[in-house]
Amino acid sequence: MSMTAKNWVICTLLALSMLGCKQGGSSSTAAAAPQSTPQAKPVSHPALDAEPQGPALHIDSTRAMEYTREIVALGPRWPGSKGQEKVANYLRNKLKADHVEVEEDAFTADTPAGKLPMRNFVAKFQGAKDGVIILSSHIDTNYPLRNTTYIGANDGASTTALLLAIADQLRGRKVEGYSVWLAFLDGEEAIDHWTSTDSVYGSRHLADKWQQDGTIPKIKGFLVADMLGDADLDILRDQNSTPWLEDLVLKAAQRLGYQSHFFPYQSAVEDDHLPFSRMGVPVADIIDLDYGYNNSYHHTPQDTMDKLSPRSLQISGDVILETIRLLNANSDKLFATSK
Ligand code: 1BN
Ligand code: ZN
Secondary structure, three states: OOOOHHHHHHHHHHHHHHHOOOOOOOOHHHHHHOEEEEEEOOOOOOOOOOOOOOOOOOHHHHHHHHHHHHHHOOOOOEEEEEEEEHHHHHHHHHOOOOOEEEEEEEEEEEEEEEEEEEEEEEEEOOOEEEEEEEEEEEEOOOOOOOOOOOOHHHHHHHHHHHHHHHHHHHHOOOEEEEEEEEEEEOOOOOOOOOOOOOOHHHHHHHHHHHHOOOOOOHEEEEEEEEEOEOOOOEEEEEEEOOOOHHHHHHHHEEEHOOOHHHEEEEEEEEEEEEEHHHOOOEEEEEEEEOOOOOOOOOOOOOOOOEEEEEHHHHHHHHHHHHHHHHHOOOHHHOOOOOO
């Protein structure tokens, strides 16, 4: 399909969602369906042109796919499920190898289905500079689809695996710039129907916690990775994200020659970045919301391993690592007044 036709399909789909149409049998997305306009204008920031120090990092995408497969094999991971406990143990086990501080943030969420247990994990790679860059993924799977064969290979597993593949690159290395914290967030999905109170439970809890303990002002950037395993990778420009941080992601993609996968369309997405954005943290939701023809795999039992590719994880993982390098290289200009 040509990009123009594809954009038209995306816009039509999202416009229909806004009118309350259900996506693939899931009732959880309609309220959050974003408005979309075709073709984001690339914006250049001549001021943010400092060259990063040292070599670029690259993830091992074969391992990222293996992690995805392992997470999928744990079963569905909705709040209160056996799979939720299994993925918690899986993460504990994997992150143990990193010899870094791991913050566990367990809480009980009030949801339309009653009280549900949730637990975020944050692996903290200490940097040389004062300040933190957060990279997050949600670990839960769609709750309304819990009685189907839905497994969330792309939506949940792929980016949880991506963070673990990034941890592999950070492990044992001196982190020269800001600290990098990998946030594995629970309860991103709506329990009944996406609203501001029925969604992003883990992110809201962590943002409130970090507001209280003084962490929020230290956060230089909060990146969300979501649905990035899609073999047909096209990442939208999110209008709810911080424009200069979106520009920096695009710059990172251009530096690696991956720009054709970035920002063919734009849309205002509701995701785990919103609680942090409301607190004034610079945020970027790196998400591919064009999953299958007419988004037909999103929130359906068709979200399975065969729709994913290691190349997509390579591209998104490497661009995220490059974005972190650019944030560090340009920190004097970006954060001059907030230091
Ligand atoms: C992303 C993956 N989201 C849920 N699973 C957030 C979202 C919900 C994005 C509805 C668009 C529409
Ligand atoms: Zn989802």
